[in-house]
Amino acid sequence: MSSSDLLLSLSQKAIHLLQEDADKIEKLIEVQMKNLTTRQCPLYEEVLDTQMYGLSREIDFAIRAELISEAAGKMILIKLERNLAELYEALSSK
Amino acid sequence: MSSSDLLLSLSQKAIHLLQEDADKIEKLIEVQMKNLTTRQCPLYEEVLDTQMYGLSREIDFAIRAELISEAAGKMILIKLERNLAELYEALSSK
Numbered sequence: 660m661s662s663s664d665l666l667l668s669l670s671q672k673a674i675h676l677l678q679e680d681a682d683k684i685e686k687l688i689e690v691q692m693k694n695l696t697t698r699q700c701p702l703y704e705e706v707l708d709t710q711m712y713g714l715s716r717e718i719d720f721a722i723r724a725e726l727i728s729e730a731a732g733k734m735i736l737i738k739l740e741r742n743l744a745e746l747y748e749a750l751s752s753k
Numbered sequence: 754m755s756s757s758d759l760l761l762s763l764s765q766k767a768i769h770l771l772q773e774d775a776d777k778i779e780k781l782i783e784v785q786m787k788n789l790t791t792r793q794c795p796l797y798e799e800v801l802d803t804q805m806y807g808l809s810r811e812i813d814f815a816i817r818a819e820l821i822s823e824a825a826g827k828m829i830l831i832k833l834e835r836n837l838a839e840l841y842e843a844l845s846s847k
Contacts, residue, residue: 665756669763673818712803713810720811724767726818 673726677718681735684710688742695749707743714739767820771812775829778804782836789843801837808833 660668687710691703718732754762781804785797812826 660756662754662756662759665759669818669820676814676817709806713806716807716810717814720770720814721818723770724763724815724820726763726820 670726673721674731677714677721677727677732677735680714680717681739684714684739685742688739688746692746692749704747707746711739711743764820767815768825771808771815771821771826771829774808774811775833778808778833779836782833782840786840786843798841801840805833805837 684707687703687707691707715736718727718736721727722729722732778801781797781801785801809830812821812830815821816823816826
C-alpha cells in the first residue's frame with residue numbers, strides 16, 4: 660500500500676469510528692425525544708452531556724493527530740448539537 | 754515516505770499527544786497533593802474525573818483507529834490511575 664493510500668485508509672477509518680460514536684448519541688437523543696410525552700429520565704441530560712464531551716475529545720484528538728480535517732470534525736459535532744438543542748427546547752416547552 | 758515510516762510517525766505523534774494530555778492531568782494531581790495540608794477545592798475531584806474520562810476516550814479511540822497498541826494505551830492510564838488513587842487516599846485520611 661502506498662503511503663497516500665494508507666493515510667486515506669486511516670483517515671476513513673477514523674471518520675467511520677467517530678460517526679459510529681455520533682450515531683450512538685443520535686440514538687440516545689431520538690429515544691428521549693420519543694419519551695417526551697410519556698416520562699422523562701432525569702439522568703438523560705447528564706448522560707448526553709457526558710457522551711457529547713467524550714465525542715468532542717475524540718474528535719479533537721483525531722484533528723490533532725492529523726487523521727481528519729477540522730471541518731470534518733466540526734460537521735459531526737454541529738449536526739449532533741443541533742439535534743440536542745431541539746431536544747432541550749422540546750423538554751423546556753413541555 | 755514509505756507507508757511503514759508514515760504509520761510509525763502517525764503512531765508516535767498519537768502517543769505524544771496522549772502523553773501530553775496525561776501530563777496535564779498529572780499536574781492537576783500534583784497541585785492538589787501540594788494543597789492537601791492547606792485547603793481543598795471541592796471541584797477538584799470532579800475536574801480530575803472529567804479529565805480522566807476525556808483521556809480514556811481519546812486513548813480508546815486511538816486504539817480503535819489502530820494508531821497505538823492496547824498495551825501502550827493502558828500504560829498511560831494505569832500510571833495516572835495509580836497517582837489518582839494515592840491522591841484520594843491522602844484526601845480521605847486527612
